[in-house]
Amino acid sequence: MTTQIPEGDEADRPLRADAARNRQLILDTAAEVFAEHGLDAGYDEIARRAGIGVGTVYRRFPERDELVQALFESRIREIVTIAEEATTRPDPWDGLVWFLERALERQVADRGLKEAMVRTVDQDAHMTIGREQLGPLIEAMVVRAQADGTLRSDVEATDLGVSLMLMSSITTPQQPELWRRYLALFLDGLRARPDQGPLPLIAPADESMHAMMCNLHGTRP
Amino acid sequence: MTTQIPEGDEADRPLRADAARNRQLILDTAAEVFAEHGLDAGYDEIARRAGIGVGTVYRRFPERDELVQALFESRIREIVTIAEEATTRPDPWDGLVWFLERALERQVADRGLKEAMVRTVDQDAHMTIGREQLGPLIEAMVVRAQADGTLRSDVEATDLGVSLMLMSSITTPQQPELWRRYLALFLDGLRARPDQGPLPLIAPADESMHAMMCNLHGTRP
DNA sequence: AGTGAAACGGAAGAGACTTTCCGCTTTCGC
DNA sequence: GCGAAAGCGGAAAGTCTCTTCCGTTTCACT
Numbered sequence: 459m460t461t462q463i464p465e466g467d468e469a470d471r472p473l474r475a476d477a478a479r480n481r482q483l484i485l486d487t488a489a490e491v492f493a494e495h496g497l498d499a500g501y502d503e504i505a506r507r508a509g510i511g512v513g514t515v516y517r518r519f520p521e522r523d524e525l526v527q528a529l530f531e532s533r534i535r536e537i538v539t540i541a542e543e544a545t546t547r548p549d550p551w552d553g554l555v556w557f558l559e560r561a562l563e564r565q566v567a568d569r570g571l572k573e574a575m576v577r578t579v580d581q582d583a584h585m586t587i588g589r590e591q592l593g594p595l596i597e598a599m600v601v602r603a604q605a606d607g608t609l610r611s612d613v614e615a616t617d618l619g620v621s622l623m624l625m626s627s628i629t630t631p632q633q634p635e636l637w638r639r640y641l642a643l644f645l646d647g648l649r650a651r652p653d654q655g656p657l658p659l660i661a662p663a664d665e666s667m668h669a670m671m672c673n674l675h676g677t678r679p
Numbered sequence: 680m681t682t683q684i685p686e687g688d689e690a691d692r693p694l695r696a697d698a699a700r701n702r703q704l705i706l707d708t709a710a711e712v713f714a715e716h717g718l719d720a721g722y723d724e725i726a727r728r729a730g731i732g733v734g735t736v737y738r739r740f741p742e743r744d745e746l747v748q749a750l751f752e753s754r755i756r757e758i759v760t761i762a763e764e765a766t767t768r769p770d771p772w773d774g775l776v777w778f779l780e781r782a783l784e785r786q787v788a789d790r791g792l793k794e795a796m797v798r799t800v801d802q803d804a805h806m807t808i809g810r811e812q813l814g815p816l817i818e819a820m821v822v823r824a825q826a827d828g829t830l831r832s833d834v835e836a837t838d839l840g841v842s843l844m845l846m847s848s849i850t851t852p853q854q855p856e857l858w859r860r861y862l863a864l865f866l867d868g869l870r871a872r873p874d875q876g877p878l879p880l881i882a883p884a885d886e887s888m889h890a891m892m893c894n895l896h897g898t899r900p
Numbered sequence: 901a902g903t904g905a906a907a908c909g910g911a912a913g914a915g916a917c918t919t920t921c922c923g924c925t926t927t928c929g930c
Numbered sequence: 931g932c933g934a935a936a937g938c939g940g941a942a943a944g945t946c947t948c949t950t951c952c953g954t955t956t957c958a959c960t
Contacts, residue, residue, distance in 0.1 A: 474927055474936060500917065511939035551929065595760075613864075620861065624845050630883065630890035639880045640841065646875060647868035654867060659860040662851065669851040695957055697907060721947070732909035737949065739907095 481518050483508050489576075492570030497526055497577075525668055527585065529643040530574040534588050537561050537575070541595035551608035554599045556644060558622065562637055565626040572626050576671045579664065612659035617654070623674060702739050704729050710750055713791030717796075718747055721884075748806065751795040755809050758782050758796070762816035772829035775820045776866060779843065783858055786847040793847050797892040800840070802886065810885075831871040835882035845893060 465489040473481060487508040492498045505512040519525040537560075544557035577587025596615045603609035622642055628637040662670065694702060700757045712720045714772035725734040740746040758781075765778035786793040799809025801829040842865055849858040883891065 459850065476926065477937060480937085484716060501919085502917075503720050505939095512918090513920080513940070514938060516735070517937075520919095523683045594833065617860075620849065624861075627843065627845075628891060628894045630887040633880060633883060636880060636883055636891070638857075639838075639878050639882070640845075643838070643868035644865060645868070646724055646872075647864035647866070651867075651872075657860050659857060661860070662854060666853045666857065667853045669853065670849060670857070674848045678788050697956065698907060701907085723948080726909090733948090733952080734910070741949095811922060 477518070480508075480510060482520055483510065484515055484525075485529060488525055489570070492529065493568040496569045497522070497573045497623070526570075526574060526577075529573060530585070531587065532566075533564070533571050534574060534585070534592075536579065536586065537564060538591045538595065541592055541599070545595055545598045545602065549607040550599070550603040552601050553647075554609065554618075556623075557596075557599060557647075558618070558641060559624060559638075562625055562641065566629050566637060567576060571669075575626075576623065577673075578666070579667050579671055604650075608650055609648060610657075611647055612657045616661045616663070616667055619667060620670070621661065623671065627674070633648055698739070701731060701735055702728075704731065705736055706748075706750060709746055710791070711890045712748065713747075714789040715788045718743070718794045727826055742795060745789075747795060751792060751806070752808065754785070754789075754792050755795060755799065755806070755813075758785060759808065759816065762813055762820070766816055766819045768824065771820070771824040771827040772870075775824050775830065775839075778817075778820060779839070780859075780865075781845075782843060782863065783846050787850050787855070787858060788845070789814065796847075797844065797895075800888045800892055811885075825871075829879075830869060832874060833878045834869055837882045837884070837888055840888060841891070842869075844892065848895070871894055 471672060472478075481653040484504065488499075488504050491504050491507060495503070501515045502512050508515075529654075538574045541557055544560075547553035547556060550615050562594060574585065575588065577585045578592065593615065596618050600609060600615050600618065604613070606609050621641075625637045625641050627645070628640055630636055693699075705725065709720075710723050711900075712725050712728060716724070722736045723733050726736050729736075740749075746859065761781045762778055763772040768774035768777060768801060786796060796809065798806045799813065814836065817839050821834060821836050821839065825832050825834070842862075846858045846862050846865070849861055851857055
């Protein structure tokens with residue numbers, strides 16, 4: 459169907475002042491709640507903290523995905539920007555490490571972002587920015603660092619995706635930055651060395667990644 | 680699986696024949712269900728598969744912990760035995776790798792075992808075998824491999840615990856053994872090398888480990 | 901076989917969440 | 931200022947699980 463007629467009715471009509479105010483309030487509160495409890499936090503918790511009724515939240519965001527997208531699209535785009543900058547840094551290895559650290563700092567601080575990043579890998583999510591833009595950029599980092607001879611040659615882009623997911627789980631209230639310790643260890647393993655043998659098995663394909671995310675978190679789809 | 684009919688605590692009264700038969704049926708079925716769905720699988724799923732009523736399961740194991748303990752004590756003890764053997768292998772580094780591989784093979788195949796191992800770290804769980812026996816054995820492996828000069832000197836026993844937990848999540852239906860790839864990378868990072876600087880941050884203490892397990896899995900306590 | 905206690909099954913109850921619905925309130929164009 | 935329509939709150943209905951309870955069945959002992 460290729461109708462020229464715009465969706466008119468629904469799309470153009472601006473929100474009433476109170477509705478617009480509440481929409482923003484919901485976004486702000488949801489950001490906070492999702493950061494703490496993840497993307498599956500109950501709407502009632504958001505409503506309670508925002509001091510409004512649950513119905514209001516459901517009316518504005520009938521599909522949870524709309525809320526998630528509204529909140530995290532820009533955050534993920536921010537990570538894409540970091541990745542872009544990483545690929546242009548003078549030293550390829552430093553660029554790669556710099557990217558991982560920046561990305562992890564953000565994911566570790568916000569459980570919602572971490573889960574949104576996972577959905578990025580998800581086949582049919584409409585969080586395509588990540589999948590379509592981040593993938594190639596990481597690939598570029600890998601190629602560059604391998605050409606430079608600092609990254610071991612049998613590492614692939616998905617390996618970095620896996621490590622991001624793993625590291626982002628390593629935080630505790632006592633040691634919020636604990637992930638840095640294991641990132642350091644892991645990076646030492648990624649470094650090209652004269653004596654090292656080939657890695658066992660092939661790097662995971664996208665569908666493997668997806669399955670892995672699912673049992674790493676509780677996310678089912 | 681051949682578990683006896685110990686009971687005993689309150690009264691020495693032995694179970695009636697049908698009850699004893701069902702107890703064993705529950706254990707066998709629960710082993711299967713837990714392996715698939717983890718320790719939080721519903722009692723009704725166990726009952727359904729065993730072809731008995733839910734009430735029967737609740738009567739025999741009013742506390743889920745009793746069922747978990749009955750099922751996994753011997754499995755964890757098996758891992759302790761592996762650790763013991765690892766500390767006596769001629770080459771310390773090989774011993775350490777051998778232990779990690781054997782332990783992971785078991786944990787990856789059984790989601791219930793993986794979660795039971797996590798509870799091993801848990802402060803007030805009555806799954807003390809792991810905490811009290813496994814810890815010192817891993818410590819011994821670390822000391823031995825460091826004395827040998829193969830394991831980097833700033834690695835600690837808890838670091839291995841963390842790596843076990845991380846790796847045990849890396850499986851997919853497509854590549855069930857994918858963990859081996861990342862274990863290889865991680866091990867390369869653990870190896871002592873002349874050029875390496877010190878690791879950032881200190882290794883996690885037991886309470887940190889516990890907190891980490893909790894948000895790695897969905898387990899709350 | 902007969903009897904009482906133990907055990908069984910599964911329906912009903914309890915709880916925690918999620919989602920909808922509807923009477924009342926607020927906004928906005930006139 | 932007024933009225934129609936959009937929006938609001940939160941109680942109620944719907945879902946999903948986990949757990950208990952009780953009438954019926956099975957077992958062990960005489």
